[in-house]
Amino acid sequence: DAGVTQSPTHLIKTRGQQVTLRCSPKSGHDTVSWYQQALGQGPQFIFQYYEEEERQRGNFPDRFSGHQFPNYSSELNVNALLLGDSALYLCASSLKSNYGYTFGSGTRLTVV
Amino acid sequence: QKEVEQNSGPLSVPEGAIASLNCTYSDRGSQSFFWYRQYSGKSPELIMFIYSNGDKEDGRFTAQLNKASQYVSLLIRDSQPSDSATYLCAVNIRNTGNQFYFGTGTSLTVIP
Numbered sequence: 001d002a003g004v005t006q007s008p009t010h011l012i013k014t015r016g017q018q019v020t021l022r023c024s025p026k027s028g029h030d031t032v033s034w035y036q037q038a039l040g041q042g043p044q045f046i047f048q049y050y051e052e053e054e055r056q057r058g059n060f061p062d063r064f065s066g067h068q069f070p071n072y073s074s075e076l077n078v079n080a081l082l083l084g085d086s087a088l089y090l091c092a093s094s095l096k097s098n099y100g101y102t103f104g105s106g107t108r109l110t111v112v
Numbered sequence: 113q114k115e116v117e118q119n120s121g122p123l124s125v126p127e128g129a130i131a132s133l134n135c136t137y138s139d140r141g142s143q144s145f146f147w148y149r150q151y152s153g154k155s156p157e158l159i160m161f162i163y164s165n166g167d168k169e170d171g172r173f174t175a176q177l178n179k180a181s182q183y184v185s186l187l188i189r190d191s192q193p194s195d196s197a198t199y200l201c202a203v204n205i206r207n208t209g210n211q212f213y214f215g216t217g218t219s220l221t222v223i224p
Binding site: 031033035040041042043044045048056058088090094096100101102103104105106 | 116146148154155156157158161200202208210211212213214215216217
């Protein structure tokens with residue numbers, strides 16, 4: 001039973017560029033949440049997708065957008081990258097009715 | 113004021129000792145509390161969760177919740193060097209959906 005898979009594992013981008021990160025949830029899970037974890041900090045909630053719609057959003061600018069597909073997989077898009085966007089981006093899946101999260105291994109984004 | 117606060121440590125304990133990790137939260141609407149362990153460069157993994165006041169035990173781990181004082185703690189008995197990691201406290205606040213607020217984590221080192 002595959003857990004949460006994220007791709008790519010590492011990414012280097014230049015300021016101003018755009019990036020797309022991908023996530024496949026754990027089998028049986030229908031909800032995907034994205035978190036940003038800066039070095040030495042706890043994960044910060046970006047947004048959550050359920051039934052292909054954004055259901056909750058944290059305090060992140062509109063440069064951060066996402067999508068959920070019918071197979072529950074999800075993408076996180078970040079436009080106009082800033083140096084401060086450098087972080088570990090974590091995808092977490094869960095069942096809507098269950099609070100338990102399973103985290104993916106993350107995508108390490110470096111903006112130079 | 114941050115929703116969730118943890119002492120960043122580092123906390124060092126000898127092998128076999130009890131490690132005590134603490135977390136305070138600000139929102140009295142908080143309704144579920146989770147402890148995650150994160151090894152350096154890895155994603156968080158769920159240790160245990162607690163919803164009700166009191167203690168909850170799972171193997172060498174005990175979570176303690178005191179809603180009146182707004183704190184939750186994690187005790188690790190018979191600490192092992194493999195327990196050396198950062199421990200993240202996460203809180204779910206009522207009416208925010210399946211969104212978690214994380215503390216910055218406490219770094220634990222178990223000395224052989």
